[in-house]
Amino acid sequence: xxxxxxxxxxxxxxxxxxxxxxxxxxxxxxxxxxxxxxxxxxxxxxxxxxxxxxxxxxxxxxxxxxxxxxxxxxxxxxxxxxxxxxxxxxxxxxxxxxxxxxxxxxxxxxxxxxxxxxxxxxxxxxxxxxxxxxxxxxxxxxxxxxxxxxxxxxxxxxxxxxxxxxxxxxxxxxxxxxxxxxxxxxxxxxxxxxxxxxxxxxxxxxxxxxxxxxxxxxxxxxxxxxxxxxxxxxxxxxxxxxxxx
Amino acid sequence: xxxxxxxxxxxxxxxxxxxxxxxxxxxxxxxxxxxxxxxxxxxxxxxxxxxxxxxxxxxxxxxxxxxxxxxxxxxxxxxxxxxxxxxxxxxxxxxxxxxxxxxxxxxxxxxxxxxxxxxxxxxxxxxxxxxxxxxxxxxxxxxxxxxxxxxxxxxxxxxxxxxxxxxxxxxxxxxxxxxxxxxxxxxxxxxxxxxxxxxxxxxxxxxxxxxxxxxxxxxxxxxxxxxxxxxxxxxxxxxxxxxxxxxxxxxxxxx
Numbered sequence: 001x002x003x004x005x006x007x008x009x010x011x012x013x014x015x016x017x018x019x020x021x022x023x024x025x026x027x028x029x030x031x032x033x034x035x036x037x038x039x040x041x042x043x044x045x046x047x048x049x050x051x052x053x054x055x056x057x058x059x060x061x062x063x064x065x066x067x068x069x070x071x072x073x074x075x076x077x078x079x080x081x082x083x084x085x086x087x088x089x090x091x092x093x094x095x096x097x098x099x100x101x102x103x104x105x106x107x108x109x110x111x112x113x114x115x116x117x118x119x120x121x122x123x124x125x126x127x128x129x130x131x132x133x134x135x136x137x138x139x140x141x142x143x144x145x146x147x148x149x150x151x152x153x154x155x156x157x158x159x160x161x162x163x164x165x166x167x168x169x170x171x172x173x174x175x176x177x178x179x180x181x182x183x184x185x186x187x188x189x190x191x192x193x194x195x196x197x198x199x200x201x202x203x204x205x206x207x208x209x210x211x212x213x214x215x216x217x218x219x220x221x222x223x224x225x226x227x228x229x230x231x232x233x234x235x236x237x238x239x240x241x242x243x244x245x
Numbered sequence: 246x247x248x249x250x251x252x253x254x255x256x257x258x259x260x261x262x263x264x265x266x267x268x269x270x271x272x273x274x275x276x277x278x279x280x281x282x283x284x285x286x287x288x289x290x291x292x293x294x295x296x297x298x299x300x301x302x303x304x305x306x307x308x309x310x311x312x313x314x315x316x317x318x319x320x321x322x323x324x325x326x327x328x329x330x331x332x333x334x335x336x337x338x339x340x341x342x343x344x345x346x347x348x349x350x351x352x353x354x355x356x357x358x359x360x361x362x363x364x365x366x367x368x369x370x371x372x373x374x375x376x377x378x379x380x381x382x383x384x385x386x387x388x389x390x391x392x393x394x395x396x397x398x399x400x401x402x403x404x405x406x407x408x409x410x411x412x413x414x415x416x417x418x419x420x421x422x423x424x425x426x427x428x429x430x431x432x433x434x435x436x437x438x439x440x441x442x443x444x445x446x447x448x449x450x451x452x453x454x455x456x457x458x459x460x461x462x463x464x465x466x467x468x469x470x471x472x473x474x475x476x477x478x479x480x481x482x483x484x485x486x487x488x489x490x491x492x493x494x495x496x497x498x499x500x
Contacts, residue, residue, distance in 0.1 A: 004361035005281065005360045005361050006282055006357050006361050007360075007361070013279075013282060014279075024393070028390055028393060031392075032392070038449070039396070040392060040395035040399060041399055041449045041450075041456065042449040042453065043396045044396045044397070044398065044403065045403055045407070045445045045448055046442075047396060047397075047400035048404045048406070048407040048445060049407055051400065051404050051407070052404070052408045068438070073438075077442060078446075085393075085396065086396075089396050090400070092397070096372070097377060099316065099364075099365040099366075099369050102278065102282075102364040103275055103278045103364060103367070103368060104279055104281075104282045104364065193434065193435045195435075196432050196439070197439045199439075200436045200439030201439045205443055
């Protein structure tokens with residue numbers, strides 16, 4: 001749902017451009033805190049990941065297929081600020097180079113798809129993670145709910161923008177109904193794939209999931225040969241530490 | 246993965262449009278699109294003027310029409326929405342091609358189609374006449390934060406690598422008999438996404454280490470300084486000023 005040029009009128013587009021620029025500025029400062037000097041390469045690679053994963057189509061129903069938006073996924077995996085930054089970069093690249101989403105609507109797109117999804121998705125994820133027991137399954141459930149809610153909320157925010165600066169006079173209730181209705185369905189797909197992706201990363205490299213830092217135990221190297229041998233935390237080296245600097 | 250990225254977006258050439266500094270072209274395109282968006286939709290002639298302006302740029306830049314048309318397809322989802330509009334919108338009805346449709350919905354559909362298409366074509370022309378790397382340098386000249394430009398450089402450089410990795414994972418899945426038929430296959434797709442994330446992130450860590458060992462301190466050296474002369478700014482200003490003129494006439498003189 002990349003908004004093209006001409007869908008939202010000029011004043012609102014410019015105003016949201018300012019909002020988006022502010023959001024990106026906050027993201028830049030926050031990302032430096034999350035990743036320090038590794039920001040450029042890591043955020044760049046994560047952006048490339050989001051870009052690639054948006055091409056990953058999955059079948060929804062009766063021949064149609066959907067693809068991941070990835071805002072919530074990025075926020076949970078790399079942190080909300082870096083997530084906003086990566087989504088904004090992807091949207092900017094898509095608008096400038098691939099003509100996907102209008103240049104004048106870039107502010108709208110970044111505000112709706114980047115900032116809103118990351119803020120809502122990550123906030124909800126942290127809230128649920130704090131309440132639920134600290135297991136991999138419940139973190140998966142938390143990311144499921146976070147992604148499920150973030151997509152219709154993003155549609156609702158778009159409807160709000162449309163109500164202020166829309167250029168067509170389709171009655172608002174119809175737009176809201178269609179947008180939010182469709183996006184509840186998209187949200188289910190997004191939620192399934194987000195939860196499964198977060199769970200699979202948690203299973204292999206829990207240290208990479210920013211949203212779960214301090215919530216999951218580091219992996220242990222189980223030694224002893226016999227099946228069901230207990231871990232030896234003292235001598236165990238987490239497989240992840242080898243790859244870390 | 247350094248050189249030889251034949252991004253098929255860029256069409257190499259040596260025309261006046263190709264030679265303009267990238268930041269001039271970026272500013273020109275953004276101003277042009279803003280002028281288009283700000284034009285009242287009832288002034289049909291103004292959109293004709295904009296289309297002619299873009300056609301002139303394409304002619305000077307020697308970008309073939311067929312190439313532009315092939316790339317306009319990104320617009321399709323919104324075209325579908327635009328065609329639905331006349332039937333959704335309320336207000337006075339009107340006759341159009343033998344159908345009774347909403348007058349304002351028809352105008353709204355026209356508005357989205359015209360402005361959206363002009364914006365898409367403007368972006369396509371920009372990407373077709375400017376190498377991606379140069380566009381990033383142009384953004385840097387326009388005071389876009391350094392860190393953001395660096396992130397975009399990394400994204401551009403590795404987008405193909407990551408996409409290629411994803412392609413190989415798909416081949417591996419399919420050669421083991423996997424076919425995504427319905428929602429039940431979603432966990433497999435998601436595990437691939439998870440593996441792709443880990444591979445991307447770890448590649449980022451390796452890239453960072455490689456950069457550190459080559460003396461990276463947080464900023465990239467500027468290898469190519471692009472400057473624009475007054476004449477080049479003037480040439481780049483032709484498109485947006487013509488569009489702004491058309492927009493102003495459309496507002497004040499009516500159609």
